[in-house]
Amino acid sequence: MNRTVQGFPEQAKTALKNEALQKAMGSTSGEFREKRAKAVQALPEFDELCEAATDIKKRVLDNLDYYLEQFETNVKRNGGQVHYARDGARAQEIVVALCQKHEATKVTKSKSMVTEEIELNHALEAVGIEVTETDLGEYIIQIAGETPSHIIGPALHMSEDEIAELFSDVHGTDKLEASDDRGAKLVREARGVLRDKFFASELCISGANFLVAETGSIAIVTNEGNADLCRLIPKHHIAVTGIEKIVPNLEDLGAMLRVLARSATGQAMTSYVTLVSGPNDLYQDPSFHVVLVDGKRSQALAEETREMLRCIRCGACMNHCPVYGAVGGHAYGWVYPGPIGAILSPSFLGLDSARHLPHASTLCGACGDVCPVRIPIPELLRHWREETYRQALTPVKERTIIRLWAWLAARPTIYGLVMRAGIHALKLLSKKGLIRRLPLVHEWTMHKDFPAPEGGKFTELWRKSEGHDNE
Ligand code: SF4
Incomplete structure (x- = not known):
């Protein structure tokens, strides 16, 4: 299915009607939230750790050129090479050229959101290179011909039964019927298929x-330890990532790993942490390349939304977002869903195409509260909403209502009169305390009734309430 960021309203409606998706979403996002809450509770200094992680990322973004140069110098000293790609197309060219130079026709990959962002698999397959995703979730969506719906759980939208059916179709095996250990059997089946791919791999992309x-x-x-197998078996390794992923030193890395694991999966530490500091020395003439993708990141660095570049892709904001929880990741139409996706997509793809996304939020603030690197997500969403209005990208009706509201709000006496008349009119429109269809803004009552006002104006109620009689 061809989804786009422009298509969010329609895609969200489709997702809400998709019963299988609703069931899958209901069972997994609650689990992520519970695990994170327990992990945070078990670490009294979690807040301090988040402050430290935030300071590290701020320091890096303030001195990104310095740290990138330092990283490049040290990669070269270790026998590797750094390649800079201004955008996805250039990154594709670099990786394809490297694969061809090393005569690699079979490639194994470990999970990478940046390679999803730049659609690397399509570019490799177009020149006849066989690519196998080795993270279980990524493998599932690859063979399903899907895109990830969550940044740490790519196949979160699929039920166990759908996966059993998919494996049976693709692997040519009998479909495993539901049982207590079907999940474990499916993992074993995938492991068996992937093991052959690991041993046949000529190059690793991570x-x-x-x-x-x-x-x-x-x-x-x-x-899953798949990154280690991916990297250790073949002679060549290409790592593809964004320029903002720098940390100054190993001590800072420790702090980042501690907050990442707790925020993402509620673990004290992720099961495998692989540090690669050069080419695979099991071979003669091995190679190690790091492709650093800009993809509008350096432009964002100079903009009001630069704080989004602190993101460590833990997924906590989407796990706590009521909108993401209702519509799932695919509705957002691009690789980064949820609250952080609603900020990244307008920056990376342009506000005119992604203008619906910053509105896909109740602004409840949960995303900002759980973000381990203190990205003020609700403020950044509001920033994009203001920009949408400023750039005249909102529909004329909406803009007219906002202008009228602003004009009234600056004139308290007229505002009071209009509000009083409005309350009266809404009461007349209501039946049994509910309004079935609101005039002018009927979208609000398309899916639910609107409650009729019960009292008077808020300011009148406030004045009457205890202690405010004289205000
Ligand atoms: S914005 Fe914050 S909470 Fe969301 S994925 Fe990034 S680091 Fe995690």
Whole structure:
């Protein structure tokens, strides 16, 4: 299915009607929230750790050029090479050229959101390179021909039964019927298929959760150990990631890993943390390349939304978002869903195409509260909403209502009169305390009734309430 960021309203409606999706979402996002809450409770200094992680990321963004140069120097010293790509197309060219130079026709990949962002698999497959995703969730969506619906749980939208059916179709096996250990059997089946792919692999492509400037190392975190197999078996390794993933040194990496694991999966530490500091020394003439993708990040660095570049892709904001919880990740139409996706997509793809996304929020603030690197997500969403209005991207009706409201709000006496008349009119429109269809803004009553006002104006109620009689 071809989804787009422009298509959010329609995609969200479709998602709400999708019973299988609703069931899958209901059972998983609550689990993530509970695990995170327990992990945070078990670590009294969690808040201090988040402050430290935030300071590290701020320091890096303030001195990004310095740390990138330091990282590059140290990668070279370790025998590797750094390649800069201004956008996704250039990154694709670099990776394809490297694969061809190393005569690699079979490639294994460990999970990387940046390679999803730049659609690397399509570029590799277009030149005849066989690519196999080795993270279980990524493998599932790859063989299903899907895109990820969550940044740490790519196949979160699929039920166990759908996966059993998919494996049976693709692997040519009998479909496993529901049982207590069906999940474990499916994992074993995938492991068997992937093991052959690992041993046939001629080149590894990975992401990098962090880049350590002081040592020229990349850090990859997984819960399956697939990154280690991916990287250790073939002779060549290409890591693809964003320029903002730098941390200054190993001590800072430790702090980031502690908040990432707790925020993402509620673990004290991710099961596998792989530090790669150069080419695979099991071979003669191995190679290690790091492709650093800009993709509008340096532009964002100079804009009001630069704080979004602190994101460590833990997924906590989407796990706590009521909108994401209702519509799932695919409705957002691009690789980054949820609250952080609603900020990144307008920056990376342009506000005119992604203008609906910043409105896909109740602004309840839960995303900002749980973000381990203190990204003020609700403020950034509001920033994009203001920009949408300022750039005249909102529909004329909405703009007219906002202008009228602003004009009234600046004239308290007229505002009071209009409000009183409005309350009266709404009461007349109501039946049994509910309004079935609101005039002018009927979208609000398309899916639910609107409650009729019960009292008078808020300011009158406030004055009458205890202690405010004289205000
Ligand atoms: S914005 Fe914050 S909570 Fe959301 S994925 Fe990024 S780091 Fe995690």
